[in-house]
Amino acid sequence: MIMASKLDTNTNLKNFLASLQSSLNDDQIILDYARRFALSTDASFYRLTPEIIVRIEDEQQLSTLLNLAGRFYVPITFRAAGTSLSGQAITDSVLVMLGSLWNNVKVTDDGKQIHLQPGVIAAEANLALEKYGRKIGPDPASINVCKIGGIVANNASGMCCGMANNTYHTLSGIRLLLWDGTILDTRDSASVSAFRKHHSDLLGRLKSLAGDIKSNPDLLKKIQHKYRLKNTTGYSINALIDYNDPIDILAHLMVGSEGTLGFISEVSYNTVPHYSCRATAILFFEDIKSCCNAVIALKNMPVEAVELIDGRGLQAVSDKPGMPMPESQIKALGTNISALLIETSAQNKSGLTQQIEEISDCLKHHKTLKPIIFTTDKELASQWWAIRKGLFPAVGAVRQTGTTVIIEDVAFPIERLSDAVRELQGLFKKFNYDDALIFGHALQGNLHFVFSQSFETDQEKERYRQFMDEVCQMVVGTYDGSLKAEHGTGRNMAPFVELEWGEDAYQIMRSIKQLLDPLNILNPGVLINDDPEVHIQNLKSMPTVSPIIDRCIECGFCEPTCPSKQLSLTPRQRIALFREITRQKQMGSDTSEIEDQYQYLGIDTCAATGLCAERCPVGINTGEFIKELREEKNRRWAGTANFLSNHFGAVSACVRGGLIATDLMHKTLNTDTMQRLTGSIRRLSHNTVPLWVPETPRAIRPKQLQRLNLSSLVTPTTQTKIIYWPSCAARNFAPPRGSDNAPLPEVVTRLLRKAGYAVELLIDSDLCCGQPFESKGHCEIASQKRKQLIDRLSQVSEQGRHLILTDTSPCALQLNTEHSLQIMEPIQFTLEKLTKRLDINPLDQTIALHVTCSTQKQGLKQHAIELAQQCAHEVIVPKEIDCCGFAGDKGFTLPELNASSLSTLRQQVSNCAAGYSTSLTCEIGLSHHSGIHYQSLLYLVDKASH
Secondary structure, X not given: OOOOOHHHOOHHHHHHHHHHHOOOOHHHEEOOHHHHHHOOEOOOOEEOOOOEEXXXXXXXXXXXXXXXXXXXXXXXXXXXXXXXXXXXXXXXXXXXXXOOOOOOEEEEHHHOEEEEOOOOEHHHHHHHHHHHOEEOOOEOOOOOOOEHHHHHHHOOOEOOOOOOOOHHHHEEEEEEEOOOOOEEEOOOHHHHHHHHHXXXXXXXXXXXXXXXXXXXXXXXXXXXXXXXXXXXXXXXXXXXXXXXXHHHHHHHHHOOOOOOOOEEEEEEEEOEEOOOEEEEEEEEEOOHHHHHHHHHHHOOOOOOEEEEEOHXXXXXXXXXXXXXXXXXXXHHHHHHOEEEEEEEEEOOHHHHHHHHHHHHHHHOOOOOOOOOXXXXXXXXXXXXXXXXHOHHHHHHHHOOOOOEEEEEEEEOOHHHXXXXXXXXXXXXXXXXXXXXXXXXXXXXXXXXXXXXXOOOOHHHHHHHHHHHHHHHHHHHHHOOOEOOOOOOOOOOOHHHHHHHHOHHHHHHHHHHHHHHOOOOOEOOOOOOOOOOOHHHOOEOOOOOOOOOOOOOOOOOOOHHHOOOOOOOOOHHHHHHHHHHHHHHHHOOOOOHHHHHHHHHHHHHOOOOOOHHHHHOOOOOOHHHHHHHHHHHHHHHHHHHHHHHHHOHHHHHHHHHHHHHHHHHHHHHOOHHHHHHHHHHHHHHOOOOOOOOOOOOOEEOOHHHHHHHHHHHOOOOOOOOEEEEEOOHHHHHEEOOOOOOOOOHHHHHHHHHHHOOOEEEEOOOOOOOOOHHHHOOOOHHHHHHHHHHHHHHHHHHOOOOOOEEEEOOHHHHHHOOOOOOXXXXXXXXXXXXXXXXXXXXXXXXXXXXXXXXXXXXXOOOHHHHHHHHHHHEEEEEOOOOOOOOOOOOOHHHHOHHHHHHHOOOHHHHXXXXXXXXXXXXXXXXXXXXXXXOOEEEHHHHHHHHEO
């Protein structure tokens, strides 16, 4: 059932839409219910379905939208990555999304400053700064997915950030748009002068508010106290006492304003050092009091991070790799114990050693359950940080189906931290939150507590309401702490802002909102809200759907890797929409229309590579879930699939025949005519005929492979034998017309012989790893094909006596199952075997490298980069293209998926001589959308070696 839209009854919204449609392209405006519902979620436990979604590409479009919103009194909400935890990135009005053109990065002053648009993923900013030994100050746990717009709007910080390095304190300049479309760039003197001239009243009012605070000693004292702690509750009113120039005041009020005061279109950061010399330790304490006493002692030590984990937290992650205390001992010690994860860094090794000694000396009078040992081993330190970062998903992984995971974020004076922890634990017990655990950034007194919660009954909602009331009273009344330290106020804490700040400060905040958003159209209801019950309204329903996805907490960590994120849905959105379909079915509603929409948006356009599982905190593979849906839908075609499987050699011959025919047409016609003709045929067939592109491969002749096999049987100087199994694609595809490259099997064989191996090719057109069948949901048939291949490989390798090489990463991944054979992926084989036998002379070229999904899932991304760097002087790995979207044959059948995923590729590789990868089908799409020729990385190794 498609829910009724306000567009049917709201005249202002209808007129707003009509005006908007005359200003923007149709594909920038989303009105269908399926996609609107899919974007009704952020990482919080709230849900609001927008009436209209708009993707903006530049400031001019945004200015137009703001003017229309003001004219028709239509509320708008800005959204970056949607990882907000307090409900500040959702709306039931107009949701404004960033298009693909908001990701510019500019580094200046030898890395001391960086200038970022709001669509830049924070981790990408740090990658740009890496060679300067610097980073941006904020380092939230979501750094690999959250965007700069959200970091600034929430004043997010993180584990190593503290307060000194958050956005507020490292802000160099900002470019913003106000509610009426006015632009102010604080880095541009002309913009500042014009703003002073035309907005003198606004600036005067800000100065007046600053004067009101300074003339109120109690209020001034309160603000000074509050910002000695981490605090993101309400607006950053410390700007009114920290700065005298109202331009600076306005710039810093935007930080942490959660999209309620304006739009941030670019920000400049003063960056901070990032030292490579680091040491890490985990300290265990018998109780929380001794743990917090150690925190106080560490306050003035040269530590970068001090992370607290309570007893329940340790119990939840006791089985994680690298845990320095045995799981049995942690379990035996119970929930009273606690731990600190400490990290220190320095410019050089001698400085690091000195700091370790200083910290150890500071802690020698504090009793720990194990000796204090710092490690400089990066792999071990990474495991320890993974333990800390695994605390939030630890609750998500074991929560009862139908519940959601809530993470709250408070801060206390560090001197009273142990009392606060124990009082929080008492409230967990009182309200029966038996799975609740505490962790946090101890040096700032910043605690996160995580627990599971159902909102399915009034009793559960009331339990949560009473619990939050008591938490807020305790944090503010007992400890004068912060109700929100770094996650933003949102809807979740909006009813309690006045409780924390008092009437005078709250009225200042109201005045700021009225001054900068007089029509209340910018994210209304967030941060300032008169409804005392808003935090228990519009709560997510989490119906049971499938064991694969029921653990999903809709955090959005999966989204950056998804190739369909700009085209249709992301993994999070696929799950959210399918949950809604399930909920409606349970209510007896007709879901046929929304299911029809889901077929394309959710199922057809999913590449199903499973990269989402690599980013998911609890390892959810949405691709596997989509394959289940495909299996259910395609069950009627199981007979056909089985026939094709049993006659795979004939199918391969037909594929080659088709390639020969199309190549003959291409030869007879010119490329432009061929594209027009095949494009017309595809359109007339309603897109059922696959797309032809100039990069479509030609057919390899079977006799070529037979001759290759015969020549390979000549015994070389060594007796080391390699079984080489060319993949289906390598056995059938020759390079496209216009390429002078040899077929891949010839190159691989030449490389192996160059390295002194005896080569035996396994050429059997009936063999397949099963990937084509699995991607269509025919998993049982895929398993049968895989077993058939492994049995044959076992036979020719003499039960694993000889090493087996396959030439493409996807096939290697498919064969990475339980067996005794030594089957190697091409990158792994080249690095571990070939480079030891060959001399590599890097080509004087800049090349592009695409690391396939399969390579990443096998943990070989850095290996691929390392190999490419050995073979070429400069290697470009395009940003934000984790999956190319070709997905086997979808590049032919759903070419829009491939085009969307690679929409930024051409501009990123424009200076590259060639591109390389390890999947023949991926290379077709990469070549088509890049303007350069992509080929197997083994071609590069062949060219660079002797």
